[in-house]
Amino acid sequence: MLTLTVNGQPHPVAVEPRRILLDVLRRDLGLTGTKEVCEMGNCGACTVLLDDEAVYSCLVLAVECEAQEIETVEGLARGQELTAVQEAFVACDALQCGFCTPGQILSMEGALRRRPDADEAALTEAVTGNLCRCGAYRNIVAAAGRVAATSSGGAG
Amino acid sequence: MDESDLPTWPPGTDLETVGTGVPRREAPAKVTGGAVYSSDLRLPGQLYAAIARSPHPHARVRSIDTERARRQPGVVSVIAGEEGGEGVTWYEESVPLFGPVARFAGDEVAAVAATSLEAARDAVRALNVDYEVLAHVVGIDEAQRPEAPSIHGTPGNRTTDPKVEERGDVAAALAAAPIRIEHTYRTPTAVHNALETHGAVAWWQPDRLTIWASTQGVTQVAQMTAEALGLDQSQVRVITEHVGGGFGAKQVPWKDVAIAALLSRRTGRPVQCAYDRHGENVAAGKRGATRQRVRIGADTDGRLLAIDAELVGDSGAYQTAGEAAALWGPYQGLYRCDNVRTSVTYVYTNTGPAVAFRAPGYVEAAFALESAMDELAHRLGVDPIELRRRNHTGVDQQQAKPWSSPDSLPLIYDRISALAGWDARPRNAPPAPGGDGGVRRGWGFAASDWLAGKANPPGYASVELRTDGSAEVVTTVQDIGTGTRTVLAQVAAEELQLPVEEVRVTLGDTAAGPPSPTSSGSATTPTMAPAVRAAAADARHQLVAAAARQLDCAPGDVTLDHGKLVAANSGSRTVAEVLEGLSPAAVHGWGELVAVDDSVSVRTFGAAVAEVSVDTGTGEVRVTRMVSVPDCGRVLNPTLVASQIIGGVTQGIGFALTESQLVDAELGLPVNDSLEEYLVPTVLDICPIEAVPLDRPDTGANQLGVKGIGEPPMIPVAPAIANAVFDAIGIRFHELPLTRRRVLDALAEAASPDESEPA
Incomplete structure (x- = not known):
């Protein structure tokens, strides 16, 4: 036990x-x-x-x-309130079938825990080990950019 | 109401919801882990199944000793051999579920249900199967040789006689043509590798069987499973809430469904049977390799005089149902040509069965044809896009009727040329033979057609209006991650003048209504959107009639205006008031699409431009930019259409550069049956993609002018990339994928003066 x-x-x-x-x-x-x-x-x-x-x-x-x-x-979410990463995945349509999505999101969340001001490149780097067979990568990169813009805006 | 009874939405119609980028409705569920896939199902008392697969590519099963497996802890049932398969037959060859002969490494021979997946897998390892190993053959060239082992006793291991289509006099036209191009092209075996493997939970209760399947076609699974198990279709219910990818491989049920059902019948408990990643790679479908001997004759202006294509495809060990790989398609239809002959042969090999994979046949054939067209353009010094314009046809030459959108391709050529900056592209100086070790860049173009993307009737839907102001769309069709829920909600919202949030969509359950098409052939939207629109229009008409009765005027005097029913001179009522007045009766609209206009040929066209860099030191090809302009008719949702385009382009990049299932010829075993070794693209392999649909309603397709978008964007990608590689290094590749090894070998060959081809 x-x-x-x-x-x-x-x-x-x-x-x-x-x-x-x-x-x-x-x-x-x-x-x-x-x-x-x-x-x-x-x-x-x-x-x-x-x-x-x-x-x-x-x-x-x-x-x-x-x-x-x-x-x-x-x-991750608190009630209906999504995290910035989750919100960005919805806003950027960074998913299709959605099967890789939880993993993609947690990889980015992990990068943000390490570096709350992670930029688009760092957040993209964080998902290099997350395959997406539907091929939503360009929108996943867009989501990374959206998160980075939000987090650096918050930090600034 | 039939969709064809409604007026068209003409081009330029001012629509409120349709044409906007409404967010994918299930996205919140998918980002929070709330979306339930069949692999997520945990029913009370559920058992887990594991499958025993032949380790040999060709073998006779002499006997299976199940004793030790049955004694393993947690094991509830073991089914093995012909007896275990209970007379169920599979594939187009109707072989026993667990055959006495295994015809590929991975062919199913037995299955176990246990209280945990670990216990089931342990029990599979404890099975003692006595195999008599038979001679095997892999590879389409080898399988056609006279001395090759026979897989199903057919001549030359052919699945059927060659399918030959000819018009004109190809031999004479080729002989007379001043310009001829002749090559043999090859494309690899590619594996769908959807992230959710094939799998199902089956629960056999007295007189009924419920299946939660990871499928592209709930109706198809219900029909084929009922047939295989000797049940009435009304006894089989199939439910699919979310699907973790399909790409064609899930358009028919695979053995997971039957195995789960048989084990559930034996145990009286729900059974989950899901393939592991190895099974997914070897036994759940593939795009079979092809060999395409292509001869093209043209005049000195580049007009095609003759096309002759001998096409051979790898069927694997069995034939599956569903869309055939239409290898002949682009040769027969993409360009105007009076003399065309295609011959298509599929051959059996001792490898996993092939099944439709995103634009099956066209992806493979487009690589060959569009490489040849690029070569013709360079040979003549004609711009590659101009060459396509010269060969444009507005007519389906096989069926002798016009395309529904005969000017799509010329418009696509204009649009992509402008978007990509084609005319201003840098012109390369001739490369040093063999490269100079540096990085060279190039641009490539390819056009495409696709025989589908039109409605696949029948499609049925209902729309119920609620007193809270909402509407519910119900249809049995499934959403496989393409956004079907979202676009159907938009269409209903448009017709009912409701905010899209007020429209619920219930789908993916055969119990919810009449049959619906499989999500294949890019047919879901063009079939279901018109049906939903008709159901919504029917509901609107019922609402207006009820309002007219309540307002004591003629229905023609009442109009629906955003939640209100307004009579010319008799006041107005809200939708809720009208519905309450009707209660307990309700407004329940019915819509269908049961036929398509046969007088035109509906096609989906497209084109792609690729920019690449080629490192002549390492052989690495990188795609640095893609532009894709497909024609899907009216765009219902630009966000979702763009997602389909980037997805197709991404898979096309994988097909062009890295994807190839490798089978060791001597052992007959796949050597890259995992996601570590079978190389699908990663986020770092993908370049910026400009996804710009033509967005032109095709009113010949249906009253909404919508066509499919799932498959077409993949078709021109690989040839555009190969043509860009030619532009970069002056080497024409006739085989995919463009691996570093292949590129380096070609560079070395080009550097050797003896081997260089005459200019």
């Missing part, structure tokens, strides 16, 4: 040591916003924040995460 802290909530779970965080989030905790695509760290769709750092949850064992703060896409 271990306790995972996900989106600020403690979740006691019993898991086999071999099970990955992605699978425990999706199957045991019902947090299916984190997507399973490749299970081998190729695509970024399962990205979550672990103590503010973006990680592929398919490459992390659940038992490693007991003492850490886990954040998933479900934990």
